[in-house]
Amino acid sequence: MSIVTVRNVTRRFGSFTAVDGVDLDIGQGEVVGILGANGAGKTTLMKMILGLLRPTAGSITLFGRSPGRETRRRIGYVPQDLGLWRDLTADENLQFSAGVFGVRPSPAPEGSGGRLVGDLSLGVQRRVAFAAALQHQPDLLILDEPTSGVAPLARARLWEEIRSRAEAGTTVAVTTHYMDEARQADRLVLMAGGRVIGTGSEADIVGSLQAVVVATDHWDAAFTALDEAGLAATMAGTDLRVPGAETAAVEAVLHRAGISAAVTASSATLEEAMVVAGTP
Amino acid sequence: MTWGVADLTVVFDGRKALDAVTLHARPTVVTSVVGGDGAGKTTLLRILAGMPIPHSGTVTVPEKRRIGYVPATGGVFADLTVAENLEFSGSVYGVADPAATAAPLLERTGLAPFTGRLAGDLSGGMRRKLSVISKMLHRPDLLILDEPTTGIDPVSRSDLWRLIAAAATGGAGVVVASAYLDESERASSVLVLNEGRTVVAGTPGEVKASMPGAVVDVESPADPTRAWRRGRLWREWLPDAPPSGVLPDLEDVVIVAALAETGGRP
Numbered sequence: 001m002s003i004v005t006v007r008n009v010t011r012r013f014g015s016f017t018a019v020d021g022v023d024l025d026i027g028q029g030e031v032v033g034i035l036g037a038n039g040a041g042k043t044t045l046m047k048m049i050l051g052l053l054r055p056t057a058g059s060i061t062l063f064g065r066s067p068g069r070e071t072r073r074r075i076g077y078v079p080q081d082l083g084l085w086r087d088l089t090a091d092e093n094l095q096f097s098a099g100v101f102g103v104r105p106s107p108a109p110e111g112s113g114g115r116l117v118g119d120l121s122l123g124v125q126r127r128v129a130f131a132a133a134l135q136h137q138p139d140l141l142i143l144d145e146p147t148s149g150v151a152p153l154a155r156a157r158l159w160e161e162i163r164s165r166a167e168a169g170t171t172v173a174v175t176t177h178y179m180d181e182a183r184q185a186d187r188l189v190l191m192a193g194g195r196v197i198g199t200g201s202e203a204d205i206v207g208s209l210q211a212v213v214v215a216t217d218h219w220d221a222a223f224t225a226l227d228e229a230g231l232a233a234t235m236a237g238t239d240l241r242v243p244g245a246e247t248a249a250v251e252a253v254l255h256r257a258g259i260s261a262a263v264t265a266s267s268a269t270l271e272e273a274m275v276v277a278g279t280p
Numbered sequence: 281m282t283w284g285v286a287d288l289t290v291v292f293d294g295r296k297a298l299d300a301v302t303l304h305a306r307p308t309v310v311t312s313v314v315g316g317d318g319a320g321k322t323t324l325l326r327i328l329a330g331m332p333i334p335h336s337g338t339v340t341v342p343e344k345r346r347i348g349y350v351p352a353t354g355g356v357f358a359d360l361t362v363a364e365n366l367e368f369s370g371s372v373y374g375v376a377d378p379a380a381t382a383a384p385l386l387e388r389t390g391l392a393p394f395t396g397r398l399a400g401d402l403s404g405g406m407r408r409k410l411s412v413i414s415k416m417l418h419r420p421d422l423l424i425l426d427e428p429t430t431g432i433d434p435v436s437r438s439d440l441w442r443l444i445a446a447a448a449t450g451g452a453g454v455v456v457a458s459a460y461l462d463e464s465e466r467a468s469s470v471l472v473l474n475e476g477r478t479v480v481a482g483t484p485g486e487v488k489a490s491m492p493g494a495v496v497d498v499e500s501p502a503d504p505t506r507a508w509r510r511g512r513l514w515r516e517w518l519p520d521a522p523p524s525g526v527l528p529d530l531e532d533v534v535i536v537a538a539l540a541e542t543g544g545r546p
Contacts, residue, residue, distance in 0.1 A: 038433035122317035149459045151316025151474060152531050153538035156508035163509045177434050179462040180531055184511055220308055220449035227388060235445045235466045237484055271434055278435040
């Protein structure tokens with residue numbers, strides 16, 4: 001069953017088209033990761049799904065109806081800045097959002113209840129924000145970079161909670177540009193320039209895109225030569241990678257600079273695919 | 281000259297913010313310092329930047345004007361233009377012609393068309409790039425960056441890492457703090473901190489090889505206290521198994537190290 005149905009949705013701001021003819025279906029219990037650079041249209045799309053913005057053209061249905069007050073009751077939303085009142089305690093924050101939804105407040109995590117949110121560590125603040133978003137038992141959870149700044153084990157535990165909600169039937173949409181988070185999704189949707197340009201697994205998104213790998217004892221000289229030639233090299237430990245480039249072009253630059261290197265082609269990473277897609 | 285700290289301990293309010301931490305920053309080497317909120321990354325970086333923070337242990341850093349320190353926030357003057365920010369930074373560090381020195385860096389990171397714009401009017405990614413460029417014009421011996429890519433989108437992040445690489449190719453020892461481990465695969469050396477203590481340290485290869493036991497992908501874990509999610513599946517750590525299963529990434533290794541320390545649940 002489709003929980004979120006987006007059909008040919010466009011959103012313009014004046015002459016600027018932020019979202020351009022997007023189609024998207026998210027099924028019940030699915031965890032979908034929405035990826036893209038700044039300006040790709042992720043946030044505008046999420047705001048339309050939340051009912052905060054209306055599409056200029058096209059339609060969105062949530063649980064079979066138009067986004068609005070009734071659908072908002074069924075959504076749990078954790079914005080990137082968490083949306084907590086820093087000068088209220090964790091308990092007061094939970095009571096406030098429980099009051100908004102007319103439900104009983106959940107207990108605050110780990111003895112944080114009586115403490116001001118502004119005094120809590122970021123990891124605990126994130127757990128308070130999750131508790132606040134989950135206490136009305138939403139059917140759809142919308143998360144914006146949910147585990148940014150959290151230590152790996154704490155991040156793993158937060159994802160364990162998100163996954164267990166999904167297994168219980170909650171649908172989850174996550175926007176992120178971190179690969180550690182993207183890997184937790186069942187399905188990825190890559191946006192660029194307001195459009196969906198790829199969907200599926202990590203392998204589906206990367207497709208046939210390659211990165212040229214340069215192994216050399218003179219990585220610094222190789223980096224400088226490639227950079228000056230307009231080939232955007234990135235570091236990968238002691239190797240260099242040039243996503244989206246042709247092997248022959250890289251070899252030619254290195255040859256001209258008199259640098260000996262082993263040059264091979266490798267499948268691009270998800271992040272490299274995002275960079276190539278997001279580079280005008 | 282190798283810069284860095286050895287056996288560094290810092291105590292704030294009776295709590296150890298850093299506990300016997302060692303980090304070497306060699307010229308042309310990029311070291312990534314990874315940890316969550318409260319791990320001690322910023323304290324370590326501030327000490328490397330020569331700030332007067334009481335500590336025990338050895339600190340070996342260049343003189344202040346040979347250091348470039350990019351704080352997590354700020355680092356540029358919002359009410360000065362891009363060109364004025366660079367001019368100012370150049371004058372502080374004694375750079376003869378800041379505009380000419382910055383030009384190729386601005387060109388390669390997409391900032392060149394915006395030299396007349398107020399820094400406060402730049403996007404977050406552009407502002408961060410300006411902040412980094414303004415701290416590397418004087419070709420520092422030690423460049424220190426506190427979470428330069430947090431909250432920055434992948435395209436700008438890629439530009440930032442190219443600036444970091446350019447600084448290293450110029451001979452700087454570079455120390456970069458990050459909250460995300462996937463980024464550390466780019467660095468040649470990694471130091472993972474948790475609550476002030478070293479969790480793992482070494483090259484990414486060494487760190488992965490140091491993991492005891494094996495990690496496997498399973499539908500449902502035999503021991504949930506030693507398992508974490510990876511999409512629909514679980515990853516489970518088998519402490520006594522011979523190396524087998526999936527090739528762990530840095531994130532797996534750090535989770536295993538945290539589990540080994542706590543004996544299961546955090």
